[in-house]
Amino acid sequence: MLEIRNLRASYPGFALGPVTATVRTGEFATLVGTNGSGKSTLLRSILGLQKLDGGGAQWDGLPIPERSPALLSLIGYVSDSPKDVLPEFTALEYWRYCRIAHEQARRERLDGAMERAEFLADRLDFPLGQASPLGALSLGTTRKAQIIGALLAEPDLVILDEPFIGLDFIAARALESLLRDLVDDGATVLASSHDLDLTSRIADQLVVLHAGAIVLDRAVADLGGSGGLEPAIVEALRIHREASRP
Amino acid sequence: MSLVLPTLRLAYRRVFGGMATARSRAARAAATGAVVCLIEWLAIAEARRQTAATEALSAFVPPLAAIMVYLAGGSIILLSVSARDSSGSIRGVLATLPFSKTGAVLLEWIPVLTTALILLGLAVTPAATALISARYPPSAAVALIVAALAAGAGTAGLILSGVAVALRDSTWNSVRYPLSMLAWAAVAATAIWRSFAQSKSAYSSPGDLALGLPPVVRQAGFGGTIEPWAAAIAALGGLLVVGFLVPWSLAGQLTGRRRRIGWSWKGGRxxxxxxxxxxxxxxxxxxxxxxxxxxxxxxxxxxxxxxxxxxxxxxxxxxxxxxxxxxxxxxxxxxxxxxxxxxxxxxxxxxxxxxxxxxxxxxxxxxxxxxxxxxxxxxxxxxxxxxxxxxxxxxxxxxxxxxxxxxxxxxxxxxxxxxxxxxxxxxxxxxxxxxxxxxxxxxxxxxxxxxxxxxxxxxxxxxxxxxxxxxxxxxxxxxxxxxxxxxxx
Structure with a gap:
């Protein structure tokens, strides 16, 4: 279970939190919010990639921001930037590098990791025949390589920052199905997204962030499917804006 | 051209810290300035000490100073090109704005050239000190330095432009710079050799004139001085090459990455x-x-x-x-x-x-x-x-x-x-x-x-x-x- 407790982070002009939320093991939570609401900051803060002012996040009771390699090897993370890869490597080399990193952290061989990477590449229609460096590939193709790199070690917790950006509609559908399969196999997923239709299809839980605060945290089923998400979010935002007025 | 100042301001921010506050940027700039002043002071002191120690050889100071300034001019221009934006990100931003190709490249180059000019100024100060310590007339020292600097920077600029035009295709991206460096090293070695070989002759041959340095050494070295008009012409030529020819020749150059990897990291431990x-x-x-x-x-x-x-x-x-x-x-x-x-x-x-x-x-x-x-x-x-x-x-x-x-x-x-x-x-x-x-x-x-x-x-x-x-x-x-x-x- 992913538990976020009183998590706070800030920098000039912006304050996140205190944020408290829980994502149950084997569920898919989507983080939704307006531009600049703090979604990426929250995801980075959970992982300890940003200085916290207080609080923190735990995975199965273990504090994630302390960044112990053994714990981190159970987490797959895709940042909001497709540039966060090693651009001079080909995709296969990058995945090999990720595999060795996970092997060192877990202190065990991951013999099936490259086969899994190739399986994921096949599902996401990644062009494996190319010998081009990642930096020479298109945005969407690099994004696929990044996602495969995060998933090849079969993580228990997957944190994705707007993973569908740059993907064509076929790849987006393939990723949607892939993530749902991961959850069905017991993984926990927390992903930020702006796509409410997708959220209604894929997510079990909806978390809405606005101006650094959670304004809605509900089960998607309780909100009445795709038609119910937008009114619920708009209403939550309206209430929060009114409450924030001096 | 109204974008020149904002471009320079952007470069200043990048050099001294992108998101840092204005105060911390200023502190970093001041610290850098202090270190530069210290290095410059040490270099000037060393130039004075060496010149004083070799009083008997003071006749050799002008040609040696000309050679040092020539080499500094060429190497700083080459370094500027090596340091130029290799990712194409600045060019990518400029391409979204209504600029001609040459205009965009000029804007991309302005911060680099400005930094290069500041560094060139710093590089010539010890040479000027050595010349004045050797009792060389100040006006003649300025003319000598300007001419040698223009010859060095101009020669390097011409080589860079020639290589850039000849190897314009992106296949040559990683070859252009080493090749330019190789060509420059060869030309500089030839120029230094010819400077000493023809120093006693009355006229420079066309080949020596093309090399730039030999006529400067011949006129200024070994007891002579260089005419101000000759220095002005050299400076104009150098500026035209560095300010216009080099950016123009690099304007259409593709900075994209290699598309294929020759061999992969897959086997082994x-x-x-x-x-x-x-x-x-x-x-x-x-x-x-x-x-x-x-x-x-x-x-x-x-x-x-x-x-x-x-x-x-x-x-x-x-x-x-x-x-x-x-x-x-x-x-x-x-x-x-x-x-x-x-x-x-x-x-x-x-x-x-x-x-x-x-x-x-x-x-x-x-x-x-x-x-x-x-x-x-x-x-x-x-x-x-x-x-x-x-x-x-x-x-x-x-x-x-x-x-x-x-x-x-x-x-x-x-x-x-x-x-x-x-x-x-x-x-x-x-x-x-x-x-x-x-x-x-x-x-x-x-x-x-x-x-x-x-x-x-x-x-x-x-x-x-x-x-x-x-x-x-x-x-x-x-x-x-x-x-x-x-x-x-």
Missing amino acids: PSLTLGELVYSTRNATLVANAVAAEVLVVGLCILLAAVPAPMRQPLLAPILIVAACLVGSVVRQQRSQFPVRRPPQQLINLDSVPWVARQLGIGLLWFSALYAPVVAAALWIGLPPATAWGTWAAAGASAFAVSALSGWLFPLPLDNAPGQLLASVATVAAAGTASAFTVEVSSTSPWLALTLSLGTLVLCAGTAVAVERHRWAAFDVSKAGEGNQGGQT
Whole structure:
């Protein structure tokens, strides 16, 4: 279970939190919010990639921001930037590098990791025949390589920052199905997204962030499917804006 | 042209810290200025001391000053091109705005050229001091420096433009710069040789005129002076080449990455070190600078073998120091391959300490491989092995440590052209000073030099580890500086 407790982070002009939320093991939570609401900051803060002012996040009771390699090897993370890869490597080399990193952290061989990477590449229609460096590939193709790199070690917790950006509609559908399969196999997923239709299809839980605060945290089923998400979010935002007025 | 000032302001922000506050940027700029002033003061003092010590040879000061300024002019222009935006990101932004291709390239070049001009100004001050200390008339000294500088910068600019036009296709991206460096080294060596060969003749031949330096040395050297009108024409020519011809010739050049990888990292023992070594060989900027440094190192080896036997031993230390500084500039760029904040290695959950250790090891491997030919040349021409190895190790250890330290403390992105230019010159100056000091100590006390070298290496490794651990620790975005990426969301 992913538990976020009183998590706070800030920098000039912006304050996140205190944020408290829980994502149950084997569920898919989507983080939704307006531009600049703090979604990426929250995801980075959970992982300890940003200085916290207080609080923190735990995975199965273990504090994630302390960044112990053994714990981190159970987490797959895709940042909001497709540039966060090693651009001079080909995709296969990058995945090999990720595999060795996970092997060192877990202190065990991951013999099936490259086969899994190739399986994921096949599902996401990644062009494996190319010998081009990642930096020479298109945005969407690099994004696929990044996602495969995060998933090849079969993580228990997957944190994705707007993973569908740059993907064509076929790849987006393939990723949607892939993530749902991961959850069905017991993984926990927390992903930020702006796509409410997708959220209604894929997510079990909806978390809405606005101006650094959670304004809605509900089960998607309780909100009445795709038609119910937008009114619920708009209403939550309206209430929060009114409450924030001096 | 109203965008010139904002472009310069942007460059200033990039050099001294992207998201840092105005006050901390100003503090960094002031600190850099203070260090530059200190280095400049030391260089001027050394020029005065050398000139005073060799009073009998003061007649040789003007030609030697002309040669030094010529070499400084050419090398700084070449360095500017090497430091130029290699990622194409600035050009990508300018392409979205309504600029002509040449206009966009000029805007891209303005910060680089401005930095280059400042550095050229700093480079000529010690030469001017030496000339005035040797009682050369001040107006003639200015004319000599201007003419030599224009000849050096203009020659390098013409070579760069020629290579850029001849090899315009992106296939040649990683070849252009080393080839330009090779051509420049050859032209500069020829120009220096011709300067001495024709110094006593009444007229310069057309070939000597084309080389630039020989007519300057002939007119100004050995008791003569250079006419102001000749200096003005040379300056105009140099400015036209550097200000217009070079940007124009690079305007249509594609800076894109190679599209194919020749061989893949797939077999062998699964090792992150091997993977990272392979990765460093793929970076076109790093490889181009390594090849260019090696070209100059081989040139120095040839020089060492070509001079008369009695001069070889006295020349060994200066040649080793220069070679170590050149090779050190490749090590300085090692950390710049990755973002300052949240490098991909951190995002795939690696630990910072082993990563730094691996990167330093790879840097040392690059350094040793590129620096080895000088000691091999020294041994081959029969210099005493103890002297050759001792001086090689003393100069190398200090230059490696200072260069790596500079790279880790100030990991400016490779596309930060003015910053790279400034960092290259500052690192070469610091590494040169440290190497010269260690070599001097090694001549009197080898054990002290060994201790000093090991101490510098340990200090470098310790600082790199501490700095990287601090960067990888939860990052306080409010104190973020150069190299930040991403927004707040």
